[in-house]
Structures are given as C-alpha cells and as structure tokens.
Amino acid sequence: MKGTELVLKALLDNNVRYVFGYTGGAIMPVLDEMEKQKTFSFVMSRHEQGAAFMAQGLSRASISTPSPRVGVCMATSGPGAMNLATGIADALMDSVPVLAITGQVATSVIATDAFQESDVVGVMMPLSKQCYMPLSAEEIEETIHEAIYVAKTGRGGPVVVDIPKDIQNQSSSENYQFDAKSYEPDLPGFVYPSEPDHNLLKKAVARINKSEQPVIICGHGVISSHGGLELKAFAEKANIPVCFTLHGLSAMPVDHPLSLGMVGMHGSVEANRALLNCDLMISFGMRFDDRVTGNLEKFGINADVIHVEIDPSEIDKNVKSSIAINADAKRVLKILVKDPECITKPRRFWFEQIESYRAEIASETRKEIKRGVGQEGQLLMKTIVTKLSDVTGGKDIVVSDVGQHQMILARFYNFQTMNSWFNSGGAGTMGCALPMSVGVKLARPEERVWVICGDGGFQMNIQELGAIMEHEIDVKILLFNNGYLGMVRQWQTMFYNGRFAGTPLKNPDFGAIAGAYGIPHQRVSAPDQIVDALETAAAHKGAYMVEFLCDPSEIVLPMVPAGGGIADMIVSFDNNI
Amino acid sequence: MTKATSIKRRAITVFVKNRPGVLNKISMLIRHKMYNVETLTVCAARQTGYSRITLTLYEDKDDKILQVIRQIEKMTEVISARELGINESFWREVVLIKFEADQSQLETLIEKYKFEVLDRQNHEVYIVQMAGVSKKIDDLIQDLGNDKIIEVARSGFTALEK
Secondary structure (H helix, E strand, C coil), rough: CCCCCCCCCCCCCCHCCEEEEEECCCCHHHHHHHHCCCCCCEECCCCCHHHHHHHHHHHHHCCCCCCCEEEEEECCCCCHHHHHHHHHHHHHHEEEEEEEEEEEEEEHHHHCCCCCCHHHHHHHHHHCCCEECCCCCCHHHHHHHHHHHHHHHHCCCCCEEEEEEEEEECCCCCCCCCCCCCCCCCCCCCCCCCCHHHHHHHHHHHHHHHHCEEEEEHHHHHCCCEEEEEHHHHHHHHHHCEECCCHHHHCCCCCCHHHHHHHHCCCCCHHHHHHHHHHEEEECCCCCHHHHHHCHHHHHCCCCCEEEEEEEEHHCCCCCCEEEEECHHHHHHHHHHCCCCCCCCCCCCHHHEEEEEEECHHHHHHHHHHHEECCCCEHHHHHHHHHHHHHHHHEEEEEEEECHHHHHHHHCCCCCCCEEECCCCCCCCCCHHHHHHHHHHCCCCCCCEEEEEEEHHCCHHHHHHHHHHCCCCCCCEEEEEEEEEEHHHHHHHHHHHCCCCCCCCCCCCCHHHCCCCCCCCECCHHHHHHHHHHHHHHHHHCCCCEEEEECCCCCCCCCCCCCCCHHHHHHHCCCCC | CCCCCCCCEEEEEEEEEEECCCHHHHHHHHCCCCCCCCEEEEECCCCCCCEEEEEEEECCCCCHHHHHHHHCCCCCEEEEECCCCCCCCCCEEEEEEECCCCCCHHHHHHHHCCEEEEEEEEEEEEEEEEEHHHHHHHHHHHCCCCEEEEEECCCCEEEECC
C-alpha cells in the first residue's frame, strides 16, 4: 500500500469522518487519495488556522456525544503548516485533542531551504503534546494510531504528524502488516493513574465533612471526562456551592441553586467572594490559571485545597494543595457520590453569606439589563445575551470568540446543556469562533449553534464564511459590533486614562459581506428588536447573521484588576471620566 | 533569558525512549522555564532503545525543581525523571587535558591526582584523563595553571543514586 493509503486507513480505523484542511504541494497526494476513495468528508477552510479551529470544534463538541472524535486538520508544508500553529497552540492551552497532519518537502531536500520548507517538528514541538515525522511508509499507520492515542489519552492535546512527500508516495513492502484492532501503543512512560488513591480519597472526604464553608471549583476536566452529572450529584449530596472556570461552564445547569457562576477575573461577585471566604476549595479538573486566581500570594490564604487533576504537573504548580488526587475528575466524582462516608451538611451560615454575595450588585445589573442601552444609547451586550438565553432556554450551543462578549456570555448565558460552551480560554485566540463553530455543528448536527463574535475577532477569520457557505453549515452568527476592540478599550478606560490606542475600528458593511456569501443578515439597534431578530435567526434554515450595534462604553464587571487579588475585585466603575 | 541566580546545583536524571527530538524537547522546556543547562550528559541505557540523560542546573527552591521534573515526566517519551540529591548520589565528571610539563612535574602530578596518561606527543606535551568529583578536577586544572594548559574537555556530570 502507498503511504497516502496508509494515512487514510489509519484515520478510518480511528473513526475519522471529517477532515478539515487546505491543500498545497506537499499534502496533495493525501488529498488526491481521499478524492479517489471518497470515504471522508473534506471541509476546506479558507485559511489553515480555520482548519485547526474546525478540528478543535469537532473534538470539543463531540466529547459529550456517544462517539467522541478527534478532529483532524491537514495542511501543506511551510506556510500551510505555520498557519496551523496558532490553532495547535490554542488546543494545547485548552487541552483539546486534535490531530494535525502536515505535508513536508521530500526527505532528499529536507533542511536545504527547499521551496515551502519549514522545520515543522521544530516549531510545533513546544506547541503540541507530541510531534512525529514518519520516515518510511511502513511507519505511517502506527504513527497515526499512536498520535491519536496520545492526543486523547489523559489530558487531551494536539499532536502533529509531519509526513514528507516522498514518504506519502512510497509503497510499503509486500510483507508489511499492521493490525489496527490489536494495536497497543508502546509508550511505557506515558501512563495515567487508573484509580485514584483510596487513602487520599478517604482523607478528602473527612476534610469535606469537616468543612463549614467549602466551595467546589469545576474546571474543564469535568467536561472533558464527561462528568457533569456526577458533579451535580456530588454538589447536591454534600450540599456545596459550585463555581466554574471559563471552560468548566456548562458542566451543569448554571441556574442550579448551588451554582455561583464563573469565577475569576470577570467572575460573578458570589463566586469570587465565596472563593475568598471559603475554608476549603475542592477543585476538579482545573489548573488554577492566573485568570482564575489573580495574584497568587493573596489566593486561598485561609483555605485548604483539595486538587483533583489528571495531569500531575498541574498539582502544586500555582496553588499548593492540602490533598492532591492525581486522577480523572469523573472517576473521583463517581466514587464521592457513592461514598457513604460523605455526608450532607446544612451549612446554613455559609449559604446565608452566599445569598448576601449574590445580592451585592444583582439589582443594579438587573436594571442595566432592563434598560438595554449604554451611555451612548446603543445596545448592551448583557441585554442581548440575557435575551438569547430567553429565546433558547439556555439549551442551544454557544461558540464564542474572545473578548468582552465572551466574558458577558460566560456571566449571563443560562447554560443548560452539558458541554454547550466553546471558546478559546487559555490562549485567548481572537478569530477562533467562526471556524470552531463549523466543527461544532458537524459534531452535533441536531443542535442549534450560535456563534458570537465581536467586530474585531470576526474579521480575524472572516474568510471562513466561505466554508460556511460552501458546506451549508447552519450556524447563527451574532455580531456584537461596537466599533472597538472592546476588552482592550475597557482596560484603556479603566487603567490608561481613556487613551484608545489601537482599538477603534472603521468597519466594513458587514451586511454586504454576509450577503456576498449568501448569508441573510439583519442589523439591530434597539432593545425591542432583539428578541424578534433572534427568533428569526433561530427559525431560519441555514446560516443567518444578526449584527447588533453595541455600546462601546459597556464595561464587563466585576473585574479583578491584573496583578490584584480577588479581594481587589472592582464591582462598580464610574465610566463618566 | 535566564532567571536571577540561584546557588544550589541540582541534578536531574531522565530515562527516555531514544527517539529523535527528545533531548530537544527537554532542553526547550528548561529554556522555557528560564533555566540554563549547566551540564548535560546523554548515554545509552542498559535496555536497548532507551537513553539516560543527566543534566544539572541551578535552582534553590524544591517546589520549583519538582515542577521541572513533573513537566519533563509529562513528555510521552519520558519513562521517568527524578532528582539526584548531592548527598544521596554520586556526581562525577571525566576530564581530558592537554598540557605542557616536564617529566618531573608530570610525576608529581600523577602522584597527587592518579590520572592516566593517554598520550605523550613529545617529551613536553601530554594528554591525560581523570575522573572524579568536580572539585578534584578543578584542583588539577588550577595546579597546572593556565600557562601550561593547551586544552581541556570536561564531560559534565553523570550521576548515580547511592
């Protein structure tokens, strides 16, 4: 068999159906073989970065389906592979399994500065979980099987396989055999704990039972391990409030009485105050990112920390734990739910305190949402998001770009469906949403998918409207257009004396652009038009775009200022300076 | 590109699958964590297909070094990584030195350092080999003096747990 056939055979054996990518000289043979076989759906992005995010979308969204998949993207050598890099780095930061297959120049010219040559393995090494370069056709199959195994095992991450063009065209010998069914990776050092340590669990339960003011922090690991139901059951059983990291959101319904919403730099008042005043943090599948903790020296000073985390290198990295359990979040939650030693405690004082945190800015926020417009008389994003929750019942999938709208969605969207919230967290890559939504929709075709972008991020991968058009991807695009890079503008307003350096945007006619791609568009400028527009978009068959003219003065609050501790959280800000 | 000076020298021994790029990955991680690799030795391990890497760097804090080790261990090709404490293990170096000396000086030095003479190109230039703790090698180099030394090649540390 030829190298290209072996690539496709390995992908098929791993249940890959969709391949996202962009062709070019060094990957042509694989795409050519794909065209011959017609066994894959090839989705052509308009830029390789788009393909990487599409693959991410498929991986992220399919985790909670009966058949989780690893998203696959392909690109040619040199610039093609380099354009994938941002999407790969993003997948590493957010622990998303992705397989990137790149074509490389022929082995005879590698390292001679050949046309479209880059040292892909060299570049991708620090951006990925693992990189491979098979140097014979016979290595290809095993390499791809190992790559997919590594990508999805333990803490997920991207893996790159760089295949020189002559190896793609090489034929395996007649005696070559590979049995995919009995394949087991030969990686003696790559082991993950199968069972959490029993003694540590016992200690953890005793500590939880003793705690008067505990709080659970639900991280991405709960979603990745598909442990949302177990999390909810554990929180209810032990009667402990739950806050979420950005990627922990949608693990359980966010309007649950025990839910405090998102924690961190733009977390809710109740989540942040709870973290500040708790005596015990029980964190599942999270890594105490700086956007969660703020200044580490001021973080969790009065609390013990139980840290359940699959990646041992995250334990004690940022926050010292009292009890560290190196295990899969769901597995631990399952045991805790069933553990008869784990008791239900009323914790009345703690819940009274939490109610007072909830009330802190609730009425001002409600008023603002009701008013619907900001100082400049244009729409408030929080009003739009609240109405989106009303229209969808919080059940639809939301894919967000990066910025103010992302934080506002995290704060105000009423997440009801497990694993229904996709965006770039660790890397914070603007432009991720439009391509990511393509993968998300293909992974969950029965569900409605909303893509929310700012006018800045939208234009970073706007070309993927082409992929949406060509493949008839039914996503509802909500463009929050305030004419600025809103989050940076917010920092400029708050910390740079209102000097708007590099944030104002002179924007094109987005309606005309949508129209050029055959996507219906409407523009909304008044609060009373929001629901109608959202309902029209929801009812429309196929992609639809609603552009909201948003108020540039809107500030996302609360905010823990950079370098500050959670106690320094800003809950109100006079924007009239 | 490296952090403010620490004074405690640490040795980390890593067993890896012998695949291209493993050393690159480890050194890249150490650079990313803003350390400078002070010494580095790599050799085949007893089991075929595996290598043993011993590297040293400066770090005063135990938890920081643990982080480095855990992040190295995370790499798929790494079988194990651990610190070899200076009191719980032997750290040794090999040195080759080419220097000028007359016969009597050479004999005095051999008496003191017990090194092996590998080559005497003529009656005044010698190449010798010695293994031992760094201090002993430093002393020999100092005893010879810069004027006499033509070239020095030190291996960097290799280490073994007691």
